[in-house]
Amino acid sequence: MSRTTPARADRRSFLRLAGAVGAAAAFTGTLAACGGPASTRGAGSSTGGKSGSGTIEAGISYALSTGFDPMTSSGATPVAANWHIFEGLVDLDPVTLTARPALATRMPVKVNATTYHATLRDGATFHDGSAVTPDDVVFSFERILDVKNASLMAQFLPFLKSVKAVDTKTVEFKLKYPFALFPSRISVTKIVPKKIVQADQKGFDAKPVGSGPYRLVSATREDKIVFKKYAAYNGRYPAKADDMVWNLVADASARVSAMQSGRVQAIEDVPYIDMAGLAKKSEVESAQSFGNLFLMFNCSKAPYNDKRVRQALHYALDTEKIIKTAMGGGATAASGYLQTTHPDYHRATTVYGYDKAKAQKLLKDAGVRGIKVKLLLTDTSWVQDIAPLIKECWDAVGVTTTLDIGQSSAQYAKVDQNDFEVLVAPGDPSVFGNDVDLLMRWFYVGTWPETRFHWSGTAEAKKVVKLLDQAAQATDETARKKLWAQATDIVAEQAPLYPVLHRKLPTAWDSGALSGFKPVPTTGLSFLDVARA
Template sequence: MNSNGVSRRDLLRYMGVLGAATTITAGLGACGGGDSGSSGSGSKTIEATLAFTLSSGFDPMNASSAVATAVNQHIFEALVDLDPITRKPYPALAAALPTPGADPLTWTVTLREGAKFSDGTPVTAEDVVWSFQRVLDPANKALMAGFVTFLDKVTATDAKTVVFTLKTPFSLFPQRIAVIKIVPKAKTGDPAAAKAFDTTPIGSGPFTLVSANATAGVVLGANANYGGSRKALVEKITLRTTPDNTARLNDLQGGSSQAIEAVPYLDVSAVSGGKKVDEKQAFNHLFLMFNCAAEPFDDKRVRQALHYAIDTDKLIRTAVQGHATAATSYLDEGNAGYQKAATVYHYDPDKAKALLAAAGASNLSFELVTTDAAFIKDSAPVIIDAWKAIGVTATLNTNPSSAVYGTIVPGDGFRVLAGSGDPSTFGPDVDLLLRWFYTNQTWTRDRHRWAGTPAAAQCAKLIEDAAKSTGATQTGLWKQALDLVADEVPIYPVFHAKTITAFDPAKLKDFQGAATTGLYFLGTSRG
């Protein structure tokens, strides 16, 4: 446990890519994984290569690693799911979108007829209630709990009907419940069962988990008991996993994979032979995060100065070959809720120097911690050089994310981090994205330490007030929150990266790259 009472594992759950703990790795290995690198069976199999290795289990209450999140979209369903490409809500386990009651605190959902889990057992309203209750139970420390704080209770009125009672009105209810995937109570009802379920999950989605290996990858099979609208159009999906850029590109060019994610920025032009590149603006970003409880970073002028000192256009050209957009808001410009912030950090070294002088931060020197994501590592030297030009000295300390969030950031010596994050994998709405970095206690209390400040309290109130509002009032409150975090910058993007997927259109039908991490094959068949 750290000094704030949060365990290392809890911290890692929230970071986005869980560290490969020995117990998890052993459990995943037990699932199998022996054929994830084998050749497919013609038109019955899709083979693809992901950019991350499998580093967590699959229980959707807490799964947040890049691979598990992508896999879970294929094997689990929520009552309402978000299309992984368009991000629009659609009825999944529900027969229709939720129905509002006579008052704004009640919503009703009816399950689709004949819904079954992949083991053939029926999905019942009791399973739905349990899936929400286990997330809401504080003892479980569920990652998803922070996204459904508006819920008061969930009850089953019959075997197919569930009624949700809210604490306060929440206009985004129909799409927000997509974060809660429905699991069988019989398989997750006690700690021992839940532990086993984490490595051998059972869902109601169009695919099932056949095997999983921490290094070799994941194999999915078609779920014969699936009765929803997104039936599996292939018998098997093999997902190789490797962070090696060259290996992924070779898989595509050599024909062993029909799709790869995270095409290396330097190699986009090298994709050839009829293969297609699909580039989308994404929320995923390079951010700067400060220890706001430590001098001089408790003064927002110092934090602002380090942003103004960066020539973001040069950084984007140099580090990501132009495949990013300079941040003009916390949200990326492709987000439906985007509003330009009142403060935009254009390159202004003179202003940066003036802010440092006003804050009394002369001869500033600190360690810049970074994660080892490729575009973060490529960006760090450019950022350090920019700071050097305004008289600031930063030394570089690059580590895997597990070490950064598990040991370094919680430590007393932490001051500044350059990292990346993409909570839009859970949903693209403004409320969810603001909550992730600015009200979640793991971030606000244990990482950037902004919690407890008047600005943090004001931000939280704006987010809560917006959640209870609708229309122009809600949009206006979100604008105030976006302006506030742009001014305070406890954690804030420098640029929003673009996701680059490549695939063979001759071998995949109805496939698109996503604007988040992962590859998604719902509705995709072999060409």
């Protein structure tokens, strides 16, 4: 379904807009039927959120858009759920995004420039009680590397040559070339039980079995996900609550009401307009994130194959007004590919400050007059809030704009059928990792430039890939950062897909009911090391 929004809307009217929310991070994947068997659903429904019950209840803003298999899962909600269900040899701390040992006893040990060893912790078991073995580790990596499996994670492991078991506790990794980010990058691979996955991959996708502190009881797409403490977990971050219930509440006002009533102890994606009200009784904090709102152009269609047109539509946006009016100040205008708080932030040589005259000149120089654009937007609530202002800005420079707002899956179906001109959507690959190489490869290598914005055949696109490959093999950190800066400067200047702003992610929680909770700078909520107070 799509909807046309009026050209102008004041703050009060467009902040009332609400809608079902699709996949937050604009990720795609095969949607799995995620409901568990009847017996487990019954157990989940009896779990309450009363104080002292040992149950954490949360309000999640995004429905289940993919299954849980970590090889292919990309939806915001299942990825966050997997933080609790699975472990990698190494995992990222969900708050700091720094790498830390998980199933491994310590960070991988460098044997030589292209060889690493990792040792499993003693007594680690999967949720079915079976031991985690080096064979499971090898299987978990090899299934990602197998091109037949079309794993989303494969693009993050181009350096990996082979994985093999050395003994009953140790795994050896051979690299194609030295890759300084190896110890943290392998966090993209979650370790799965070989026997269970081989027996029924589809069943595993719907009802996953991991080695994490919580096991999945049931999951219903637009209702809830129910977790239970895995008592045999012996890692560093055991579950501190007996049960968790994630209520999937797409409607923003319903999430706020659930928080205000005490039905849940935490919610993500707090509407900016409700932050002050919630702060009277709850903790409310906005974490600056990489998560962005981007413009993506169909570079296979005129006039969007001309970078001047793409640049013009960026310069035409009064981003500061958008942030202030539609987001209550809850974002920062993009001055580079990365947010300013990222440790490797680089101010781009091309920064799209609001410049109406420059936008009009670029359109004139490109020979474009009377352009009409059908702008696709996902129906995430805050994106809908922004939509009328984008139209207002573009109409003001002579670009007649029609808004088509729809569910994420429907909009990306149009994109994948090459039936679009421009898309505005949120994106946040930082749920997989925080290094520049990963954040760049998600959008500019593989699927996105090849089959979505159709830019991969250009000289500039090839240059970006070359720079990323050179940076991946650079042993000197300064040299690596210079190469990354060059790559980000190219995508800023070309703008086939480029951020308009980076969000501050607002989270609310009851500090009197939760102990140890902290908001995360990515889409989702983490309850690792969190207890009911």
